[in-house]
Amino acid sequence: MKVPLFDMTRQYEKLRKEILKNLDAVFTSGRVILGDNVKMLEENVQKFLNTKHAIGVASGSDALLIAVKVLNFEKGDYIITTPYTFFATASSITRNGLKPLFVDITEKDYDIDLDKVEDILQNHPEKEKIKGFIPVHLFGKSMDLKRLKQIKEKYGIKIIEDNAQSIGAREQIDGKEVYAGTVGDVGTISFFPTKNLGGYGDGGMIITNNDDLAARMRKLRVHGAAKKYHHDEVGFNSRLDEVQAAILKIKLKELEKYIEKRIKKAENYAELFKKHNLEDKIKYPEAKTDKSHVYHQYVVELKKGDRDRLKDFLKEKGIGTSIYYPVGLHSQECFKELGYSEDDFPVTQHATKTTLALPIFPELKKKEQEYVVENIKKYFEGEEK
Numbered sequence: 001m002k003v004p005l006f007d008m009t010r011q012y013e014k015l016r017k018e019i020l021k022n023l024d025a026v027f028t029s030g031r032v033i034l035g036d037n038v039k040m041l042e043e044n045v046q047k048f049l050n051t052k053h054a055i056g057v058a059s060g061s062d063a064l065l066i067a068v069k070v071l072n073f074e075k076g077d078y079i080i081t082t083p084y085t086f087f088a089t090a091s092s093i094t095r096n097g098l099k100p101l102f103v104d105i106t107e108k109d110y111d112i113d114l115d116k117v118e119d120i121l122q123n124h125p126e127k128e129k130i131k132g133f134i135p136v137h138l139f140g141k142s143m144d145l146k147r148l149k150q151i152k153e154k155y156g157i158k159i160i161e162d163n164a165q166s167i168g169a170r171e172q173i174d175g176k177e178v179y180a181g182t183v184g185d186v187g188t189i190s191f192f193p194t195k196n197l198g199g200y201g202d203g204g205m206i207i208t209n210n211d212d213l214a215a216r217m218r219k220l221r222v223h224g225a226a227k228k229y230h231h232d233e234v235g236f237n238s239r240l241d242e243v244q245a246a247i248l249k250i251k252l253k254e255l256e257k258y259i260e261k262r263i264k265k266a267e268n269y270a271e272l273f274k275k276h277n278l279e280d281k282i283k284y285p286e287a288k289t290d291k292s293h294v295y296h297q298y299v300v301e302l303k304k305g306d307r308d309r310l311k312d313f314l315k316e317k318g319i320g321t322s323i324y325y326p327v328g329l330h331s332q333e334c335f336k337e338l339g340y341s342e343d344d345f346p347v348t349q350h351a352t353k354t355t356l357a358l359p360i361f362p363e364l365k366k367k368e369q370e371y372v373v374e375n376i377k378k379y380f381e382g383e384e385k
Contacts (some may be wrong), residue, residue: 060190
């Protein structure tokens with residue numbers, strides 16, 4: 001048996017007829033950039049996330065880049081973020097002439113440590129230069145949204161929520177359902193094909209409740225032009241195309257169903273790990289049914305030596321896995337000038353050496369999950385001989 005880490009083809013087979021119908025309509029319309037499909041997708045995302053504005057852009061990376069730019073930080077300002085995330089989170093800071101100020105993560109769930117964030121906001125020697133904060137909703141799990149709101153209000157700091165991985169994650173705040181990406185000044189989304197709401201190419205979106213920010217971001221995505229050939233500022237070429245939007249608006253209707261299926265896969269894994277007595281061998285995510293975790297990735301933690309050996313063992317058995325992330329951003333060559341050492345963030349360093357993502361997607365079969373866990377069990381049995 002072969003079990004892929006992710007398989008787009010299974011989802012496509014179920015949606016094929018509707019996707020092809022929508023694509024034919026796009027191609028026969030002659031409008032392939034920022035047309036009716038993009039507008040409809042933006043409106044539907046606004047309704048889904050209960051946010052005032054959604055602006056389609058060319059990628060999740062561009063969404064971050066534009067979001068940072070629109071908040072008018074001054075060159076050299078510090079922006080707090082995590083070293084345990086995808087590269088675009090930090091590159092959006094440096095590409096805007098700003099400095100990432102990395103803060104270590106928690107051992108429990110790999111989120112940026114909000115206690116340490118507050119400590120830095122209070123005690124950093126250059127705290128007056130700390131103007132922004134980019135928290136990341138990692139692996140599909142919403143961070144503590146209520147705490148993020150409190151930090152924003154207490155310190156007056158501008159918050160950009162990197163929600164590339166966790167669209168649809170939510171929590172209850174004061175009796176209201178609040179979605180990840182909607183409590184900061186701006187939130188960003190990625191539609192990369194492997195995401196829970198993924199297209200068949202690059203795509204992204206920026207969300208906000210601020211009218212002025214939304215108007216400016218709409219200009220920035222088209223070279224800073226308020227109207228064609230009239231540029232208020234230097235912007236970007238970052239437009240979501242009609243092809244991706246036509247596909248994404250179909251998938252958005254299915255997203256709640258996909259989320260429920262991913263939660264079920266997480267429950268299956270938890271049950272299987274218990275069944276095979278692997279709880280002392282492997283740390284795995286809590287199976288949460290409240291949709292605060294939508295399981296974009298299913299990341300487990302092993303002992304240092306076991307991670308790489310298990311990855312190789314599973315590969316031999318036809319099981320796809322991946323490492324998110326093998327190198328902390330503070331250790332990247334391009335950020336060397338920031339002056340961090342590898343040991344500055346011990347929890348991040350530990351995670352880069354011990355975590356492994358197992359297969360998870362809505363169409364993953366129970367027997368495939370059983371095969372994955374049975375082979376993890378076999379690996380540990382072999383190690384004990």
